[in-house]
Amino acid sequence: MDEKKPLISIIVPVYNVEDYIEECLESLVKQTYKNLEIILIDDGSTDNSGEICDDYVLKDTRIKCFHQINQGVGAARNKGLEVAEGELIGFVDPDDYCDLEMFLEMYKSMKEDEADIVCCRWVTINRGLISGVSGYEFAEQKKILSNLDMAEFYVQSMDWPVWNKLLKKNVVKSIKFPEIRYNEDFFTVFQWLYNASKIVYINKPLYNYRILRKGSITENRDTVLMKNTLALEQLKLFEKN
Template identity: 35%
Template sequence: MDSKISIIIPIFNAEEHLSKCISSVISQTYSNLEIILINDGSTDGSLAICKAFADKDKRIKVISKKNEGVSSARNTGLDVATGEYVGFIDSDDYVSELMFEKMIKTMIDYQAEVVECGYINCDYNGNIRKIYELKESVLDGEYSCSYMYLSRQNTTNYNWNKLYKASLFIDIRYPHYAYSEDYWVNTMIFNKCKRKVTISDCLYYYVFNEKSAVRSKFNIIKRMDTINAAENLYDFHSKHFDKLCSFIAFYICNYVLTFYEMISREENKNEIYQKQLNEIFIKYFYKIDNNTIKLMGYKLYVYMLVYRINPYLYFLLKRMIYSGKSIYCKNKK
């Protein structure tokens, strides 16, 4: 078991927690690693930290480039990676020292092309917020791998808790979306994955960061990339596994509801985007089949039905539910 793993870490202004991240990688019990640090135009001390680690460990490669975002950084790493397998880590997270030993052993034992593990959500002090444990499973065939991913059965959207066979990325690179780039890439990967294995071990530590892209101030222009990515995938699967398009349609409609609600809460409501969201919803709502509703949840579908009747009625319903929860929490205290 001596196959090389390329580990790609995109870095942007991460000096506060970068050392912990890199230390967790160089301390792996599996040593045949190529550690690729992509400094994506950092303006703090991140590059100096990378160089200091590289001076001590010959497995580390440091590439510094202008700031173009996480997708560009990952693609740069993929372009230079020489390992038979590839994994990704976010610069403010860290991993168990056993992570890549367990992942590569599973990969080889099962002759898999993707291995996924559970993860732990924690804060910067290591306090556990939640444990996300997955069930052990083996999936064979491109359709089964795609079905389980798009139906969100025993999986996650992320790339950092997965180990991939590098050959899967020969004709795949991260798109330049502000959001949902992982969703897009994983959908394309599973469309060509012949075997995927899931292990129950929680080996990745996802550090909750208030300043991350997902929790930054709502920007409808950027957030529309979530829907743009999904629409692209819908068109793709309409020519490949068309039965899976229903799951993507559900994904799109669910985000339409989320974005409509967030726009409606703003003082200056963007009516142009509200209209655009309504048009997108109508286009995909009737593409959702009964199997998808059963798997994804009736509660969300009821919200969609209310939205279809009247978007503003949906907003009032959600506001009423939110207000009720707030009152309950105050009374509980």
């Protein structure tokens, strides 16, 4: 008999995404990796997003939905981590969607290489059109990195998202997202890397990231410069330890 695969908790913060949330949820319920817990945190949506989430709870027993007053994506993700029961943790944004093989492929890499974190590349979709593949680019099928290697890469490649990563729960530990409105993932990923001994990066786009949705915050040059400065400061801390 095959070893039972561990439960993966996928945390989805939801806010006013009625035009996109169904595509996102369909990409999760149809994953080839079936042992999933899909946690939806409705962060005070004022459109039909919350109702769509509740409908999906009735369709699939793996889905749980929690409603809260609007507090921002950091607070929503923290709520998801608080209730997550899985041994492994993933994050998906509600206006994006996943390749149907995403979590199976990432789990396989995590198991084969005994990794603490697995990352993948992603497709960027700009106003409905594919604008290219983003993330760490290299010649091999995958790279195996120590946390210091990954920290240096992180600074150079600007690979800051949480949604292209599968993490062991003990890596996330009690680290909370800062409850700020923007860039909350940037301040968190470095702490995860510090807790990890081995990181695997898959040279394959398994996530579809949508940008320029009405109301989205796009990165401007000042934001990128700010993040690079902070990333370099974090790298110094890695090197000291």
